[in-house]
Amino acid sequence: VAGILVINPNSNIEVTRGIAAALGPLQSEGQRQVTVIGLEGTPRGIESQRDVDSVALPVAERIRDESGYNAYVIACFSDPGLYVAREATDRPVFGIAQAGLLTALTLGSRIGVISILSTSIPRHWRYYRALGVAASVAGDLALGVGGAELADEGRVGERMEATGRALVESHGADVLVLGCAGMARYRAPLERSLGAPVVDPTQAAVGLAQTAASLGLVTR
């Protein structure tokens, strides 16, 4: 029966818990169980390119070591280690940025991304271009909330809505993607207040992983 392994590449246990909490609806009785783990010894948040590059090998090595799963999800919006992990297993490995963006394109045609940090945005754009979807990204805007404030759910919710509204109204987005793992609790309220579909990328990736696992998909 195995299951789906979701790896949060950072060492912040709150984020790992937030991810796990959002995946209940995606593991019904007959489906594969979803296991969410964090990594020890990695940064508490993946913010700089250094953070991204520092977790690529640990992510891939963990996937290689945890070889019994049907599919894997890397739960960080920079998809660290995605391609090296694919060398390490013949089961499908999903990156949440890739999964979230492509799922969004089944719901709309102009994506707005809500990022946490403005410094990540140039890195995101390099990746959007590498994936071949840059022309479908209407905008990528930072939340403008940092540090301790990120724990203030009300404050984050307000900024989510304001940022999402700017993406829809000024940038022409018709579907939104949360540009971070662990923010799923904002998905449904944002969808309701904006009247546009909102994708939590970890949920999107786990959905794809469940489908792949159900079908017995192998990637080589």
Place this chain on the structure above:
Amino acid sequence: VAGILVINPNSNIEVTRGIAAALGPLQSEGQRQVTVIGLEGTPRGIESQRDVDSVALPVAERIRDESGYNAYVIACFSDPGLYVAREATDRPVFGIAQAGLLTALTLGSRIGVISILSTSIPRHWRYYRALGVAASVAGDLALGVGGAELADEGRVGERMEATGRALVESHGADVLVLGCAGMARYRAPLERSLGAPVVDPTQAAVGLAQTAASLGLVTR
């Protein structure tokens, strides 16, 4: 609890049955039930642009009438009626071409499409461009099997493999999409013989629909 409604826009009951047969793995106990229906009074196969355009409104009207479902899937690789159906419901509607292509891009980066008829290929390319994914489509080749031969599973399987191999070896595809509904039984053997992931688009769409239903996604 509702469920997922899959509409085969043609009136060929064999195709409807073939679709239904392939969806077992995607409706585990706790997930929404998947109902597959055909349409009466539509062509037996959706081949020409006329066929595509003639089923657009019937598909959308059926979706409007069957209003209790959590998500809808239009099971024809031309995605007939996709945008008009989206006007008719606030639940997500997935077209299998769109869903299959975007799912494929989570597994590889150069898509090869195996189409039934060569006459559909220019129409496919217009759609790949409209979706913004044309640059990621390495090739779209026709099976070269027609009429009665399509019932000869051995013959179709041989042509599937030959066509898939041409897409991988000559066009550089690293993931394949079956460009038709009702061909899912060829998916796993093709994947094994080619060593590259193969996507059945109806399965991909139903997977996305299950995820969307589990999350309570609404599109406006």
Place this chain on the structure above:
Amino acid sequence: VAGILVINPNSNIEVTRGIAAALGPLQSEGQRQVTVIGLEGTPRGIESQRDVDSVALPVAERIRDESGYNAYVIACFSDPGLYVAREATDRPVFGIAQAGLLTALTLGSRIGVISILSTSIPRHWRYYRALGVAASVAGDLALGVGGAELADEGRVGERMEATGRALVESHGADVLVLGCAGMARYRAPLERSLGAPVVDPTQAAVGLAQTAASLGLVTR
């Protein structure tokens, strides 16, 4: 001698008359006569995707039935039924959106489109992408005039100019296309006031149709 058949897919006879009135200069003595017809039983305006899809087959069937013409023009900016109509005849069929946009690119390189309704704009963009010209469309802005106001020529003229000016000055357009049939009377005044070429798409399509007819062009 035959001639050119222009089909207004809606049932608003005022629009049909407006189209006909603008085509005088394009049927000089030795050229094919241009016949403009509306369709009965179709919507009074083509506004939603449903409207578009509902007229596709009627347009194509009318073209098939009126088989003696040298060329055909579908006079609605969504080009409903264009590809199905091309299956129905071996004479060229022009859609006014396609014809207007491509003619505009012989006069400038950054197109601004003035649409009637904002709800049509996402549909337009899907089409611009399908045609491969999206990168040359600087903007598509709605007139912001609806219902009864559309009969107020002064009001419409003012909004045309304001919208056109926004496209030129803020979006960098250097050529404008009227995103609707039946608006030709605004073309010349707008061109004079903005100092940039303005294309009425029905005139553009009829011009192309006259050329094709003169040359005896067949499409298969």
Place this chain on the structure above:
Amino acid sequence: VAGILVINPNSNIEVTRGIAAALGPLQSEGQRQVTVIGLEGTPRGIESQRDVDSVALPVAERIRDESGYNAYVIACFSDPGLYVAREATDRPVFGIAQAGLLTALTLGSRIGVISILSTSIPRHWRYYRALGVAASVAGDLALGVGGAELADEGRVGERMEATGRALVESHGADVLVLGCAGMARYRAPLERSLGAPVVDPTQAAVGLAQTAASLGLVTR
């Protein structure tokens, strides 16, 4: 009444005559008369970049001097002097490459260009990119006929057909453009033998010029 001025930028009077001979169908009684002139002191054929650049100013100066026309056509597939000519008049100026390519896109979606010389092809591609249509050009192949052989109509016709067939069958073109002025006599036979529309670019440009003249179009 004025008219349309077509300028053949080379000094080969046979080419000028060939152009004029093909324009009869595009100047019916009520339309503007079309005048075709060559330039003296220019190369006998426009083959190298040097040839192209050497005729840019002479073309523009002639247009400035012949100020009474309603529209102008530059009849060489490199569109020499197009943008400088547009500085010299407020009447529309059409280049045949631009006009031929964009007209072709109203008849098909994958253009095949038949060029005379292989050395012109890189220059053509720079121009296709500048126009924003490169992604719609399926291929540009040289005729492989040079010098004296170009006068052998049978030989050229054979090569036209072979080259056009290669573009359709191997490159996926669904509409062809003759990549040269003065080849119009091959248009209709090629269209018949290949079953795909074929555009003579000078005819396309003169058609657009007639339309523009009929409408009184001004470009600034």
Place this chain on the structure above:
Amino acid sequence: VAGILVINPNSNIEVTRGIAAALGPLQSEGQRQVTVIGLEGTPRGIESQRDVDSVALPVAERIRDESGYNAYVIACFSDPGLYVAREATDRPVFGIAQAGLLTALTLGSRIGVISILSTSIPRHWRYYRALGVAASVAGDLALGVGGAELADEGRVGERMEATGRALVESHGADVLVLGCAGMARYRAPLERSLGAPVVDPTQAAVGLAQTAASLGLVTR
């Protein structure tokens, strides 16, 4: 030993001197000497398309006549005569626009261009498209300083900074290119005040020319 020949295509000796003054750092002892010349009988500034086209052949002829150099640089941001010059020599010829833009992409990924005249900007965009880099140009803004004011270094410096800041802050540029020859003295101060790399295109081209000369590069 030969050297690098830099041709300022205009006849303004102040510009020629400004170019020469900025190239000292790029001709160290063991490198090829850089010779900067202007052309007589050309416009004092290259502003219109006519100016550009009028200097194409004189530039190429001068390069053909000065045949002993290792590499050539055409020092005008419209790269006049670049392709015809390449026909005239088997040594590399660099245009400063091309060299400046491509060098910029080794330092950042979203280019902002500071142009002198707004009327040059549409011409620039045609060229960005022809080079295949248009999608990497975040913006091209004019300095808004003309005529005699261009001699006022303080005034120009202020406008440089304001324009550069607008490109970085509103258009998302992360590297700037001075869209003109002879402006190198503003490079370093602008880089310091904006905190983003700034490329003087003539310096970039001479750098590439020195590298090519050191390696003995031949282009055919």
Place this chain on the structure above:
Amino acid sequence: VAGILVINPNSNIEVTRGIAAALGPLQSEGQRQVTVIGLEGTPRGIESQRDVDSVALPVAERIRDESGYNAYVIACFSDPGLYVAREATDRPVFGIAQAGLLTALTLGSRIGVISILSTSIPRHWRYYRALGVAASVAGDLALGVGGAELADEGRVGERMEATGRALVESHGADVLVLGCAGMARYRAPLERSLGAPVVDPTQAAVGLAQTAASLGLVTR
């Protein structure tokens, strides 16, 4: 005076020596000295994605530690650690793939890349897309020489020529890039035999680094 630091990320001292040997012409008397180092503890060759990701941080850390240089070059065609290295210094850092490709576009417009291993090619294409130059890459072909054979200069030279010729003649490349560090000795012979410019990417990057150093360029 400082200088340029070139880092070969692998631990094969022969490659490091091969790189150093090719840089003599790029460090003339008055220019910055070029220092070439390898890294210890890294793979002997950078072949897999794992190899690439494993050297990213070591490269960046070495650059941070060697803080006195004017510019840095990462001498591996996968540009490992390029963006993390840019976080570690305010001096320019050049990756040889990026530098080689963009330099090639100043010499031609259709790049052919000669790679060592076919398994690297999908990774290359992801990077070409991320850089925004994929549309200008005509092809990327593997040498088809492995292991011990790579030491056989005659054999490698033959394959270089055959592969380069295929890129020029079948893929339409007009400029070639060697897709590897340490192959510079094949550059000039290949250029002579093919009659098209050939870029060694390490030389290209060092050339850009020398220019940047001469100008005192800082990147933030």
